[in-house]
Amino acid sequence: MVLLFGIMALTKTWKPKLGLDLRGGTTITLTARNLDGSGQVTAEQISEAKNIISQRVNGAGVAEADIVTSGSHITVAVPGATQDSLVAQVGQTALLYFRIVYDAQPAQPMPTPSTTPTPTGKPTGKPSTTPKPSTSIKPTGTPTAKPNGRAWSSVLGQATPTPTPKPSGTPTAKPSGTPSVPPADTSGDPLKYTPDAATQAAFAAFKCGDKQDENSAKPQFSCDKEKVYKYLLGPAIMKGTDLSDATAGIPQNQFKWQVNLNFTGEGGDKFLKATTAIAARGEGNNLFAIVLDGVAISTPSVAQPIPGGTAEISGSFTEAEARDLANVLKFGALPVAFDTSSVETVSAQLGGNQLSAGIWAGLAGLALVVLFSFLYYRGLGLVVVASLAVASLLTGALVILLGKAIGFTLTLAGIAGLIVAIGITADSFVIYFERLRDEVREGRSLRSSVETGWARAKHTIIAADSISLLAALVLYTLAVGSVRGFAFTLGLTTLIDLVVVFVFTKPLVTLLARTNFFGHGHKLSGLDPEHLGVERLPGHSAGPVAKGPARKPSTRKPIGGEV
Amino acid sequence: MSKLGQLGNKLHKGEVSYNFIGHRKVWFIVSIALVVLSLGGLFARGLELGIEFRGGVEYEAKTQITADTVQKFGDVVKATNIAEIGDPVVTTINNERVRVQTKPLTQEQVPVVRKAIADAAGIPADQVTSQQIGASWGDQIANKAIIALIVFIALVFLVIWGYFREPKASLAAIIALGHDVLITVGLYALIGFDVTPATVIGVLTILGYSLYDTVVVFDKIRENTRGITGSNRLTYSDATNLAVNQTIVRSINTTLIALLPVGSILVVGTWVLGSGPLKDLSLALFVGIAVGAYSSIFIAPALLALFKEREPGMQALNRRVMAKRAQGTATGKSAGVEGDLVPAAAGAARVQDTPRATGSAPAPAARPMAAGGAGRPQPTRKPRSKRGK
Numbered sequence: 001m002v003l004l005f006g007i008m009a010l011t012k013t014w015k016p017k018l019g020l021d022l023r024g025g026t027t028i029t030l031t032a033r034n035l036d037g038s039g040q041v042t043a044e045q046i047s048e049a050k051n052i053i054s055q056r057v058n059g060a061g062v063a064e065a066d067i068v069t070s071g072s073h074i075t076v077a078v079p080g081a082t083q084d085s086l087v088a089q090v091g092q093t094a095l096l097y098f099r100i101v102y103d104a105q106p107a108q109p110m111p112t113p114s115t116t117p118t119p120t121g122k123p124t125g126k127p128s129t130t131p132k133p134s135t136s137i138k139p140t141g142t143p144t145a146k147p148n149g150r151a152w153s154s155v156l157g158q159a160t161p162t163p164t165p166k167p168s169g170t171p172t173a174k175p176s177g178t179p180s181v182p183p184a185d186t187s188g189d190p191l192k193y194t195p196d197a198a199t200q201a202a203f204a205a206f207k208c209g210d211k212q213d214e215n216s217a218k219p220q221f222s223c224d225k226e227k228v229y230k231y232l233l234g235p236a237i238m239k240g241t242d243l244s245d246a247t248a249g250i251p252q253n254q255f256k257w258q259v260n261l262n263f264t265g266e267g268g269d270k271f272l273k274a275t276t277a278i279a280a281r282g283e284g285n286n287l288f289a290i291v292l293d294g295v296a297i298s299t300p301s302v303a304q305p306i307p308g309g310t311a312e313i314s315g316s317f318t319e320a321e322a323r324d325l326a327n328v329l330k331f332g333a334l335p336v337a338f339d340t341s342s343v344e345t346v347s348a349q350l351g352g353n354q355l356s357a358g359i360w361a362g363l364a365g366l367a368l369v370v371l372f373s374f375l376y377y378r379g380l381g382l383v384v385v386a387s388l389a390v391a392s393l394l395t396g397a398l399v400i401l402l403g404k405a406i407g408f409t410l411t412l413a414g415i416a417g418l419i420v421a422i423g424i425t426a427d428s429f430v431i432y433f434e435r436l437r438d439e440v441r442e443g444r445s446l447r448s449s450v451e452t453g454w455a456r457a458k459h460t461i462i463a464a465d466s467i468s469l470l471a472a473l474v475l476y477t478l479a480v481g482s483v484r485g486f487a488f489t490l491g492l493t494t495l496i497d498l499v500v501v502f503v504f505t506k507p508l509v510t511l512l513a514r515t516n517f518f519g520h521g522h523k524l525s526g527l528d529p530e531h532l533g534v535e536r537l538p539g540h541s542a543g544p545v546a547k548g549p550a551r552k553p554s555t556r557k558p559i560g561g562e563v
Numbered sequence: 564m565s566k567l568g569q570l571g572n573k574l575h576k577g578e579v580s581y582n583f584i585g586h587r588k589v590w591f592i593v594s595i596a597l598v599v600l601s602l603g604g605l606f607a608r609g610l611e612l613g614i615e616f617r618g619g620v621e622y623e624a625k626t627q628i629t630a631d632t633v634q635k636f637g638d639v640v641k642a643t644n645i646a647e648i649g650d651p652v653v654t655t656i657n658n659e660r661v662r663v664q665t666k667p668l669t670q671e672q673v674p675v676v677r678k679a680i681a682d683a684a685g686i687p688a689d690q691v692t693s694q695q696i697g698a699s700w701g702d703q704i705a706n707k708a709i710i711a712l713i714v715f716i717a718l719v720f721l722v723i724w725g726y727f728r729e730p731k732a733s734l735a736a737i738i739a740l741g742h743d744v745l746i747t748v749g750l751y752a753l754i755g756f757d758v759t760p761a762t763v764i765g766v767l768t769i770l771g772y773s774l775y776d777t778v779v780v781f782d783k784i785r786e787n788t789r790g791i792t793g794s795n796r797l798t799y800s801d802a803t804n805l806a807v808n809q810t811i812v813r814s815i816n817t818t819l820i821a822l823l824p825v826g827s828i829l830v831v832g833t834w835v836l837g838s839g840p841l842k843d844l845s846l847a848l849f850v851g852i853a854v855g856a857y858s859s860i861f862i863a864p865a866l867l868a869l870f871k872e873r874e875p876g877m878q879a880l881n882r883r884v885m886a887k888r889a890q891g892t893a894t895g896k897s898a899g900v901e902g903d904l905v906p907a908a909a910g911a912a913r914v915q916d917t918p919r920a921t922g923s924a925p926a927p928a929a930r931p932m933a934a935g936g937a938g939r940p941q942p943t944r945k946p947r948s949k950r951g952k
Contacts, residue, residue: 339697
């Protein structure tokens with residue numbers, strides 16, 4: 001306990017993390033479903049969807065949003081004022097497109113690296129000057145050890161995963177540099193698109209994070225995940241659904257991670273056409289971008305047309321990077337749509353009301369329990385108060401620390417769970433005290449009753465508490481939304497109850513039984529003979545306390561028969 | 564209080580006892596009647612489902628409540644001319660807030676209606692609390708709750724079986740549990756309280772709570788019936804009945820103590836907040852805990868005894884006990900069997916209530932005596948092995 005408060009003092013966290021229903025804000029619950037309407041949404045898809053949504057929320061400039069997944073549900077909690085526009089934005093379906101890269105620029109003027117910028121077009125193989133698109137795509141089976149494409153692949157071999165970008169963008173894909181594409185044909189075929197001057201100008205002004213609508217038929221500005229580069233992208237040449245699968249792996253006899261793509265039949269044809277066109281664009285301009293939800297995830301280069309409906313993206317992937325990319329592609333292959341299941345907006349004012357109501361209810365409940373235990377158990381009420389105090393302090397500390405450590409938020413339902421737990425905690429004391437009194441009634445001395453009563457009561461307490469715990473666990477794992485907050489606090493306090501009863505209450509009673517006040521059954525101790533209804537405490541002379549009724553001969557007759 | 568304490572003592576010793584088990588038919592009939600009534604209410608009236616289960620949008624705003632508030636807000640909302648809005652339901656809460664419920668709206672329509680309500684209430688739009696629920700959300704919550712219920716019941720069955728080494732105890736506890744949940748839900752249907760997700764939480768929590776008392780009683784039953792077949796003083800029912808009487812003070816106290824905080828949530832939730840999850844949750848809990856206490860005293864032990872007495876061993880025990888008792892009555896040495904006093908319970912007191920010969924001053928009356936051959940009462944002491952732990 002000292003430890004807990006020590007941590008609290010160290011981390012300077014004295015307040016629990018309050019849920020939005022207590023401080024105002026918007027909680028959006030989304031339910032994911034497959035676009036084709038069949039099959040379950042996989043855990044991978046959900047985690048990818050969570051990434052996408054957190055990007056959207058961050059993109060909207062919302063601070064400290066909480067995004068939690070459970071099953072096929074994603075809960076987005078946004079504090080502060082009502083967020084009607086965010087609700088619409090967050091729930092959109094994220095789609096994956098392949099687009100040709102027409103221009104790439106650093107997202108913002110970067111501090112010049114210590115090395116002088118190398119001239120464009122001919123990277124000299126310094127990894128530090130390589131831009132992020134350090135991957136290439138090629139037909140499956142092509143030996144990757146052999147570099148394909150001179151300028152690019154010379155870099156590929158040595159590129160580090162997070163290269164320092166070069167100020168002036170390596171791919172110098174100027175529209176004038178692609179004279180082979182006839183401008184007349186731009187109308188229908190996205191492969192024949194060339195950006196016009198207006199688009200170029202807009203691109204120059206574009207900053208990462210600027211809002212823009214995603215339209216597969218139009219060119220798009222996009223940034224990579226780290227917002228280091230911005231890309232001018234053409235209309236979509238392919239959709240995510242043209243993919244059938246994507247996996248990350250190390251091919252046999254090799255040691256580098258790569259991502260393998262499988263296309264659908266139609267997708268394979270499209271990809272062959274696309275790669276033919278892109279490869280024809282020539283060295284340095286042969287990049288296409290894989291764009292998910294407006295973010296350029298990867299920009300591989302294409303050296304030759306790729307037939308056969310399979311391809312692989314290789315480069316200097318770490319395992320995590322390769323798996324990430326494969327997950328993104330898989331997600332794109334089977335996009336997940338979100339149903340807005342519930343949106344709850346609580347004004348800060350109502351949140352405050354609910355918080356104070358919860359606190360008042362808790363205090364009132366606590367006071368009533370304390371009052372009851374003093375009335376019924378007299379002096380033992382002190383034990384109840386002390387134990388409850390210890391339990392509340394422990395609970396408070398844990399709630400606060402868990403808020404810090406695992407982001408546990410205290411909601412109104414959670415507070416209700418805490419209040420209900422007061423009763424459960426006090427019930428353990430009742431079980432023990434009643435047991436203790438039973439032992440005294442059976443004629444044991446107080447001190448030995450404390451021990452024998454405990455030996456029996458503890459089994460009952462463990463059994464009863466484990467069932468409470470089981471209920472909390474089942475609720476927590478299977479339920480959604482506010483139910484989980486309730487189940488969590490209920491489970492937590494049941495555990496604390498067990499700890500307190502074992503570590504605190506029992507030793508305290510043992511100690512108290514040694515005092516004159518309790519051990520000799522003072523009238524106010526809650527253990528006086530009259531109170532228990534026995535004539536006198538065993539092991540003590542009757543004393544003045546047990547004068548009246550105690551001297552009366554018992555009405556109970558010895559009954560025949562052996563014992 | 565001291566009277567209560569003495570009552571507790573007498574209950575413990577079996578001097579005062581109510582024949583819970585003997586009157587089980589009465590209580591079974593009461594319970595069956597309650598369950599039938601609940602089921603009837605459930606099927607005839609159905610549950611008043613909250614907006615969380617129906618889907619739609621609910622707004623809440625603080626405003627001055629006057630006689631025409633409901634009319635005014637209804638008109639304002641209809642004046643937005645949104646086709647999907649249907650007939651908005653306007654209610655007032657606690658004379659200080661107004662609640663408007665509409666059909667499901669699109670993302671674009673939600674702010675429009677919010678604005679209209681805020682204007683009518685004369686407060687900024689961000690002080691209007693709203694809740695938007697998709698049509699399928701309620702089904703999902705309900706499905707999850709049902710799955711949780713089934714998993715929990717299966718697990719509890721196993722846990723109680725493991726703890727008491729007795730599948731019959733599991734069965735009795737689960738039947739009592741189902742009884743509690745059914746009556747609580749039935750009450751909701753009959754009175755017409757709103758059922759919200761918070762209510763569902765409450766009902767699911769009853770599961771854990773109702774079992775708490777049941778486990779306490781069963782624990783005592785197990786203690787009283789340990790090695791019961793080895794003697795012929797008590798039938799299983801008698802031992803069970805004694806256990807119920809011995810734990811009744813405990814059950815009442817734990818229930819009262821559990822109800823106190825829940826009651827305070829209910830009071831605060833109802834009178835301070837007017838509505839919302841606190842009220843819904845505590846109401847379900849309040850009803851459920853009360854019903855749970857009833858079932859743990861009157862239903863679960865009686866069921867357990869009923870199941871156990873079907874065992875051949877227990878029936879043989881019954882015959883032996885009856886034979887012995889008849890013999891005892893014949894010789895006129897038996898305890899008085901009067902009124903509600905259960906003879907066996909009085910007998911059981913001796914088993915339970917064997918004090919050690921401690922202390923200096925003998926208090927003969929408080930101790931069990933064996934009527935010795937000479938008719939002179941002698942203090943007895945159980946061998947250590949027979950004493951409890």
